[in-house]
Amino acid sequence: MANKLNVQADVASASNYYTTIEVAQMLGMAVRSVQLMVDRGDLQAWKTPGGHRRISRESLERWLQGSRSSVHEAADPARKTAGARHRLGARPPRLLLIEDSTHFQNLVALLMKQKFPSVELHVASEGITGLTSFGQLQPDLLVVDIMLPGIDGASLITGLRAHSLFGQCQLVVLTGLDEDQRQPYAFALEGVPLVHKPRLVTDLPPLIEKMLGVKAQTVRAAALS
Numbered sequence: 001m002a003n004k005l006n007v008q009a010d011v012a013s014a015s016n017y018y019t020t021i022e023v024a025q026m027l028g029m030a031v032r033s034v035q036l037m038v039d040r041g042d043l044q045a046w047k048t049p050g051g052h053r054r055i056s057r058e059s060l061e062r063w064l065q066g067s068r069s070s071v072h073e074a075a076d077p078a079r080k081t082a083g084a085r086h087r088l089g090a091r092p093p094r095l096l097l098i099e100d101s102t103h104f105q106n107l108v109a110l111l112m113k114q115k116f117p118s119v120e121l122h123v124a125s126e127g128i129t130g131l132t133s134f135g136q137l138q139p140d141l142l143v144v145d146i147m148l149p150g151i152d153g154a155s156l157i158t159g160l161r162a163h164s165l166f167g168q169c170q171l172v173v174l175t176g177l178d179e180d181q182r183q184p185y186a187f188a189l190e191g192v193p194l195v196h197k198p199r200l201v202t203d204l205p206p207l208i209e210k211m212l213g214v215k216a217q218t219v220r221a222a223a224l225s
Helices: 002-014 020-027 031-039 057-070 077-087 102-115 127-137 153-162 183-189 197-212
Strands: 017-019 045-047 053-056 094-098 120-124 141-145 170-175 194-196
Touching: 017 020, 017 057, 020 031, 020 053, 020 127, 031 053, 031 127, 031 153, 053 057, 094 102, 094 127, 102 120, 102 197, 120 127, 127 153, 141 153, 141 197, 153 170, 153 183, 170 197, 194 197
Parallel strands: 094 120, 094 141, 141 170, 170 194
Antiparallel strands: 017 053, 045 053
C-alpha cells in the first residue's frame, strides 16, 4: 500500500513540472531561449542530479498570463473596414513589432496609423514575450529589434526561425548598430532585410508595402517628424 502511495505521489509531482524541451515545444521556442528564461528568473526550475532542468508548471502558467497582458494591440479607430473584413473571415494583414524602446514603438505606431491604417499592429516590449506572442498571433510580418533585454539578437532570430509557423511569415530587423557592430550577428542576419533606425521612417514603409502587399497612404512628412 505504501509503495502504491509513493508511486502516485511521484506521478502527481512529475505532472507539476516540465522538461526544457517540453516547454520549448509548447511555446514554439528554441531550447536555448527557454534556458535563458530560467536563468533570468522568468521561469522557476530545479535541476536533477544529472543536471537537467525541471520547470514548474505553476511558474509557466503565471508567465504565460503575464506575457499575454504585456503584448498590446495599437488601437486605431480608422481600421473599422479592416475589422469588418476580419469578422467576415478575411482578417487584415497583421504586423508584430518586437521593440523595447518606447520611442521607436511610438514611431512605428504613428507610421502605421498614418501610412498603413488597414494593418493590424501588435507590440511586444521584449524578446521572450515576442517569441510567445508570435505563435499566438501568427503575424504576416515581424519587425524585430536585433538588441533586446534578456536575449541576444542571434538567439532571437534563431528561435523565430525554429518556430513551426515561421515559414508563413516575413521578417524585418531593426537596428541602431553600425556595420562593424553587427558583425557578431552576421550569420543570423543573412538574407534578412535590415532597417537602420535613423532611416526607419524612410526605409521601413517600402518593405511593408512589398511584404504585405498593401499600398502606403501619402502623408505630409511633418506628420512623422
